[in-house]
Amino acid sequence: MDFLKEIVKEIGDEYTQLASEAEQIETYVDTGSYIFNGLVSGSIFGGVSGNKITAIAGESSTGKTFFSLAVVKNFLDNNPDGYCLYFDTEAAVNRGLLESRGIDLERLVVVNVVTIEEFRTKALKAVDIYLKSEESSRKPCMFVLDSLGMLSTEKEIKDALDDKQVRDMTKSQLVKGAFRMLTLKLGQAKIPLIVTNHTYDVIGSYVPTKEMGGGSGLKYAASTIIYLTKAKEKDGTEVVGNIIKAKTHKSRLSKENKTVKIRLYYDERGLDRYYGLLELGELGGLWKNVAGRYEVNGKKVYGKQILANPQEYFTDEVMARLEETVDIPTPPLPEATAMIFLTPGMDCLPATPPGVFGAPGGSCTSMAM
Numbered sequence: 522m523d524f525l526k527e528i529v530k531e532i533g534d535e536y537t538q539l540a541s542e543a544e545q546i547e548t549y550v551d552t553g554s555y556i557f558n559g560l561v562s563g564s565i566f567g568g569v570s571g572n573k574i575t576a577i578a579g580e581s582s583t584g585k586t587f588f589s590l591a592v593v594k595n596f597l598d599n600n601p602d603g604y605c606l607y608f609d610t611e612a613a614v615n616r617g618l619l620e621s622r623g624i625d626l627e628r629l630v631v632v633n634v635v636t637i638e639e640f641r642t643k644a645l646k647a648v649d650i651y652l653k654s655e656e657s658s659r660k661p662c663m664f665v666l667d668s669l670g671m672l673s674t675e676k677e678i679k680d681a682l683d684d685k686q687v688r689d690m691t692k693s694q695l696v697k698g699a700f701r702m703l704t705l706k707l708g709q710a711k712i713p714l715i716v717t718n719h720t721y722d723v724i725g726s727y728v729p730t731k732e733m734g735g736g737s738g739l740k741y742a743a744s745t746i747i748y749l750t751k752a753k754e755k756d757g758t759e760v761v762g763n764i765i766k767a768k769t770h771k772s773r774l775s776k777e778n779k780t781v782k783i784r785l786y787y788d789e790r791g792l793d794r795y796y797g798l799l800e801l802g803e804l805g806g807l808w809k810n811v812a813g814r815y816e817v818n819g820k821k822v823y824g825k826q827i828l829a830n831p832q833e834y835f836t837d838e839v840m841a842r843l844e845e846t847v848d849i850p851t852p853p854l855p856e857a858t859a860m861i862f863l864t865p866g867m868d869c870l871p872a873t874p875p876g877v878f879g880a881p882g883g884s885c886t887s888m889a890m
Contacts, residue, residue: 536709547774548572550663550713553595555840556781556797559847560767561745563775565798566844570774572711574704574742578718578733578770579749584763584785585717586613588749589665590622591791592715596663597625603661604628606647608640610671623789637672637692641699648706662712669696669735670719693736700742720748733770746771762786776848795831798843799824805846807839 529537548571552558555565561575562568569575569592579585593605607614609631619626634640644664651662677689707714716739723730731748733740740746748770751763768780782800784793802817803810814821817834827834835843 548711550592550596551599552592553792554783554794554796555843556801557767557783557792559775559801560769560779560781561747561772561775563847564844565840565847567774569713569715570744571713572708573744573773574700574707574714574716574739576716576718576733576739576743576746577749578720578746579751580720580731583749583751584765585749586611586667587622587763587785587787588765588792589667589715589717590614590619590624591785593629593663593665594622594624594789594791596661597628600661603663604630605663605665606630606632606644608632608634608644608664608666610634610640610666610668613667621788622791635673636675636678637695637699638675640666640672641695641702644699644703645706648703648710648712651710651712652706659710662710664707664712664714666714666716668717668719669739672696693738696735697738697741700738704742716743740771743771744773745769745775761788793828795828795835798835799827801846802839802843805843807842807846 525539529539547562549558549562549564549568550571551566551568552561558568559565562570577585577588593607597603597605605628607629610633612633614631616626619629632643634643644666647664651659674689674692674695676691680687680689703714718739719734720731721734723732733746733748746769748768750766752766763785765783765785766780767783769775769777771777781797784796785791786793799808799810799815802808803815808815808817810824811821814823815827817827817839818836820834822834
C-alpha cells in the first residue's frame with residue numbers, strides 16, 4: 522500500500538488516486554423526461570451522464586436539435602448558476618428559437634464552428650479555462666455539439682476553393698483525434714457533452730439497418746448512443762410536437778437495445794416529463810389498462826386525464842414503485858414486419874420476441890403442417 526501511495530505522490534497529478542478514494546457515485550443530468558432517464562441510466566431519477574459523451578443520432582427532421590435544447594433547458598433550470606456552450610454547425614440556433622424554448626439567454630453561449638479542427642480547438646480551450654479555475658468556484662457546465670455530421674475539414678474547404686473534386690479521406694481520423702483528446706478532459710472537468718449526428722441507411726444490408734455517420738471516433742468515445750425516429754404529435758389539426766421513439770444503440774450505464782417513446786413539444790414545455798410512465802407502470806403490474814382507462818390510486822381514469830394532471834396521480838409512492846420497475850421486461854414497439862425462414866430441424870417460432878428491457882424470448886409456437 523505504501524508503494525502505491527508513493528507512486529501516486531510521485532506522479533503528482535490531482536486526478537491520480539487510489540481506487541478506494543475514487544468517487545463512487547455516477548452523476549447524471551436530468552433530461553426532463555422520466556422515461557428517457559430510465560432508458561439512458563436505468564433510473565427514472567437519473568439522466569445522461571454528467572461527465573461523459575452522449576450521442577443523439579437520427580435522420581433529418583427527427584427533432585435532434587429540439588431534443589438537445591429541451592435537455593439544455595432542463596439543465597439550466599435545475600442549475601440556476603450553471604451555463605452551457607452550444608457548438609452550432611448548422612446555423613439552426615438563433616435568439617427566437619431559444620426564447621421559444623424558454624432558455625435563459627444570459628447563460629448560454631452559441632459558438633459557431635465550421636470544421637472539426639475549429640471545434641476541437643475551441644472545445645479544448647474552453648475545458649482548459651474551466652479546469653484552471655478553482656474547483657470550489659466552478660459552476661455546473663454543459664457542452665452541446667449540433668451536429669457532428671455537418672462539420673467539414675480545413676482540407677475539404679481548401680480543395681473546394683481550389684476546385685478539386687476529391688474526397689477528404691482524413692475526416693474520420695480528425696473526428697477520432699478530436700474525441701480522443703476531449704473524452705478524458707471532459708471527465709476530469711465533469712462536463713457532459715451531447716453530440717447530435719446523422720444516420721443513414723446501410724446499403725446492401727439484408728435487414729433495413731441504420732448507421733451513424735462520422736466514422737468510428739464518436740462510437741468509441743460516447744458512453745451512450747441513442748437512435749431517434751419520430752411521428753408527428755397533433756392537437757386537433759395543428760402539429761404541436763413529436764412522439765419520438767428512442768433506442769439505446771450503445772450504453773455503459775444501462776441495458777442496450779431498449780426502446781421507449783417520448784413526447785417532445787415544440788414550445789417551452791420541451792420534453793413531457795411523465796409521458797411513458799403509464800405504459801411502464803402497466804408492464805410492471807402497478808395498474809391495468811382496460812379500454813383506455815387506468816386504475817390508479819383506486820380511480821379509473823383515462824390516460825389523457827392522468828397526463829393532464831400528473832402530480833395528482835404520480836405520487837411519491839407511485840414514483841418509487843415505478844423506479845423499481847425500470848428493469849421490468851417490456852414488449853418491443855411495433856416495427857416493420859420481419860420475414861423469418863425456418864431452417865431444417867426448426868419446427869417452431871418464438872411466441873414472444875425479446876422485450877425492450879431485455880426480456881427473454883417466450884415459448885415456441887408450433888409451425889407443424
